[in-house]
Amino acid sequence: MVMKVIPLKVRSGTGNVAAALFSGGPLADTRGRPLRDLRISVTDRCNFRCTYCMPREVFDAGYKFLPHDAILSFEEIARLARVFVGLGVEKIRLTGGEPLVRRDVPRLIELLAPLGVELTLTTNGSLLSKNAVLLKKAGLHRVTVSLDSLDDATFRAMNDADFPVAKVIEGIAAAAAAGLGPVKINMVVKRGVNDDGILAMAERWRGTGHIMRFIEFMDVGSTNGWRMDDVVPSAEVVRRISERWKLEPVGAN
Numbered sequence: 001m002v003m004k005v006i007p008l009k010v011r012s013g014t015g016n017v018a019a020a021l022f023s024g025g026p027l028a029d030t031r032g033r034p035l036r037d038l039r040i041s042v043t044d045r046c047n048f049r050c051t052y053c054m055p056r057e058v059f060d061a062g063y064k065f066l067p068h069d070a071i072l073s074f075e076e077i078a079r080l081a082r083v084f085v086g087l088g089v090e091k092i093r094l095t096g097g098e099p100l101v102r103r104d105v106p107r108l109i110e111l112l113a114p115l116g117v118e119l120t121l122t123t124n125g126s127l128l129s130k131n132a133v134l135l136k137k138a139g140l141h142r143v144t145v146s147l148d149s150l151d152d153a154t155f156r157a158m159n160d161a162d163f164p165v166a167k168v169i170e171g172i173a174a175a176a177a178a179g180l181g182p183v184k185i186n187m188v189v190k191r192g193v194n195d196d197g198i199l200a201m202a203e204r205w206r207g208t209g210h211i212m213r214f215i216e217f218m219d220v221g222s223t224n225g226w227r228m229d230d231v232v233p234s235a236e237v238v239r240r241i242s243e244r245w246k247l248e249p250v251g252a253n
Ligand code: SF4
Pocket: 046, 047, 048, 049, 050, 053, 054, 096, 097, 098, 124, 146
């Protein structure tokens, strides 16, 4: 029997999914914390080459992505999702690569919608304008958009695909208009690359109802040349913003 594979991520500490599946009990990690969020990567491909994630030197024309017949079909994903929901999962997040480069993702959403759990999608926003209404109609609840800079030149350099920032901003507006809000906006902050845009980003989205999140540049393995010098700690982000505006704690969401 050939077993199909998909980059499939499960969150909540270090969950012992296999053990839970075999025992048939609710999913929990080794500390007994319930596992409620499931991330499903629908593709390992992306139309961007963000330097901190899929650097072009590694993910070049010769890079071997998963062959199409090794990726789970939408029906298989839905079946797997149903099993996880039966084990206590309450929220499913679709990710990639870039999930919207996979054809007909709204059809997958339609298959997942009857499960009655929260459905969200993380995207680079490049294909959101043309998909937002279809995704909403299919049953998606919210989107998270990665946006590293409002400065077009910086944004194009960081996505290394010469993709203009205006199109992503259009995508965020389309998502909000389609009812996929509040949109979460993630900015990966890299010192000397885009950290000079922290205040501009805060200013652009404050008061819009969207949720702005500043993410520390993380080591994602051995491919992105991570160095501590490139990290802007979150405490520094908070300090810089609080020098401009008064900050107040908000509840977890
Ligand atoms: S858009 Fe997302 S998945 Fe694609 S290269 Fe950038 S960080 Fe990675």
